[in-house]
Amino acid sequence: MLFASLVSQQAQMALMFLGQGSATEGSEPSVNLDMARVCIDTLEMLEAKTRGNLAPAESEFLQHELMTLRMCFVETVEAGKGTPKPATAPDTAQAKAQSATERAASPADETRKRFVKKYGADAGKDTPPGPA
Helix, strand or coil: CHHHHHHHHHHHHHHHHCCCCCCCCCCCCCCCHHHHHHHHHHHHHHHHHHCCCCCHHHHHHHHHHHHHHHHHHHHHHHCCCCCCCCCCCHHHHHHHHHHHHHHHCCHHHHHCCCCCCCCHHHCCCCCCCCCC
């Protein structure tokens, strides 16, 4: 019973994100393909991880729900519904990556010792007390 409840919950969430769920009165249901895909992927992962450990009825129920969700997903995409993926500014992302690379490759960092590990009799000498 708990397994069926989990599968039904994920399926309902996926349907809601596909615009199949109930919307508030007077408004169209919103479609979010990315979130619907997450719900479907979660059920697919559940199917893979429980393969061979489910009762036949549970396995059939999960397979039926997945087939239904996949069909709804395809129908939604073909109908042209859905939220476009947010456009990321490549210049901003590239600038952040470049500045991080420059910081990592800075010559001052390469010459500065970060830590020194000494063994034997010299272990306590020439090291300042406390964190460096």
